Structures are given as structure tokens and as C-alpha cells.
Amino acid sequence: MKTAIIYRSHHGTTEKVANLISDALGNGNTHLFNLKTDKNPDLSGYDRVIIGGSIHAGNVQSKVKEFCNNNMLTLLEKPLGLFLSCMEEQKAQEQFDRAYPELLRRHARSCKLTGGEFNFDRMNFIEKMLIRKISGISSSVSKIDREKISELVGEMSA
Numbered sequence: 001m002k003t004a005i006i007y008r009s010h011h012g013t014t015e016k017v018a019n020l021i022s023d024a025l026g027n028g029n030t031h032l033f034n035l036k037t038d039k040n041p042d043l044s045g046y047d048r049v050i051i052g053g054s055i056h057a058g059n060v061q062s063k064v065k066e067f068c069n070n071n072m073l074t075l076l077e078k079p080l081g082l083f084l085s086c087m088e089e090q091k092a093q094e095q096f097d098r099a100y101p102e103l104l105r106r107h108a109r110s111c112k113l114t115g116g117e118f119n120f121d122r123m124n125f126i127e128k129m130l131i132r133k134i135s136g137i138s139s140s141v142s143k144i145d146r147e148k149i150s151e152l153v154g155e156m157s158a
Contacts, residue, residue, distance in 0.1 A: 001029060003156070004043055007052040008035040008061040011122040013142075014054040014085045017114045017149060021050060021083075024153040035063040043074050048156060050081035053099055054116065058091075060084065060099035068101055080108045081156045087116040087135070087143060110155035115145035 003025055009015035015034065022030040033041040043049055053064035068075065082104065084096045092113045097105070105111055118131055120140045132138050 001047040002045060003030045003048050003050060004033060004041060004046040005030055005050045005052070006033045006035060006038075006041060006067060008054070008063045009085075010054055010056055010061065011117070011119045013117040013119065013144070014052050016117075017083060017085055017144060018050075018052055020144075020146070020149050021052075021153060024149070025157070035061070035067055039063075040067070040070070043071060043078070046078070048079040048081070049075060050083070050152070050156065051075075051100075052083040052085065052114075055084065055086035055088070055095050055099070058095065060095070064099065068104055072101070072103065075104060076107050079156065080104065081110040081112075081152055082108045083110075083112045083114045083148075083152055085114055085116045085144075087118060109158070110152045112148045112152040113145070114148050114152070115143040117142040117144060 005018045005022055007014045007018040018032055053060040082100050084099055086092050086095055118137055118141050
């Protein structure tokens with residue numbers, strides 16, 4: 001099955017997760033589309049679609065929401081997977097529900113919270129300061145949930 005993996009990454013975590021999914025599905029059958037550079041990928045040549053975004057200041061990137069809304073009918077015709085990279089475990093499900101339209105969440109074969117990272121090397125001074133103040137974390141940390149990634153791959157392959 002040909003798979004389109006569409007994502008938007010701010011500090012690289014969602015891109016890392018998208019690549020892990022692609023590797024697990026088999027690179028020969030997947031194509032990665034970064035919404036930062038691929039504004040509106042054509043989904044017609046793909047059998048299934050996986051969409052991912054990340055949370056910043058409580059919201060997913062607007063490009064992810066915009067892509068979902070602009071391609072709703074096409075997405076509802078294909079097997080769909082949704083994932084979200086986020087660090088705030090207590091609010092993760094609420095953030096996921098706000099990130100993706102209910103119609104897509106209900107249609108999706110797989111919906112996963114894949115953990116997240118604070119990558120201080122890729123943050124500007126203000127971002128670092130805010131993360132330190134809000135979370136109390138003062139250096140890079142990764143909480144990518146590889147088990148959830150495996151579950152997503154398994155559910156999309158079923």
C-alpha cells in the first residue's frame with residue numbers, strides 16, 4: 001500500500017516520528033510531506049494517509065488544521081491515521097481532540113499520542129525561557145513513545 005505521511009514539525013520531533021513511521025511501514029511504499037514546504041500534497045496516488053502535528057502553546061500548527069479541513073472529503077475516503085507529538089501528558093487527549101476535526105477522529109483507523117521532546121538545541125531564547133518556567137525542565141529531553149508508534153503502524157497495516 002502506498003502511504004502519504006503528512007506532517008508539520010516545529011523543532012523536529014514530529015518529523016522524527018514521521019520518519020520512524022515511514023521506516024516501520026517500509027520506505028519504498030511511503031512518501032513524507034512536510035507541510036512547511038509541501039503546501040498541498042496531492043493524495044490521489046496514495047492508498048492511505050497518516051497526518052501528524054505537534055503542540056505549541058496548547059495548539060497544533062495551523063497548517064495541519066488547514067490541510068485537514070481543505071482535504072476532508074479525500075481523507076474520509078482513505079484509511080487514515082492521526083498522531084500528535086506533545087509533552088503535556090495530562091492535557092494530551094484534550095489537545096489531540098482540538099487538533100483534529102471530530103469527523104476525522106471518528107473515521108481514523110488509528111489515533112495516537114506519540115509523546116514529545118523538548119529540543120533546546122532547536123529553540124530560541126524565549127522558547128527555552130518559557131519551557132524552563134512552565135515545565136521546570138532546563139535541558140533537552142525526549143519522551144517519544146515508540147510503543148504508540150508501533151501501535152499506529154500495526155493498526156494502519158491491518
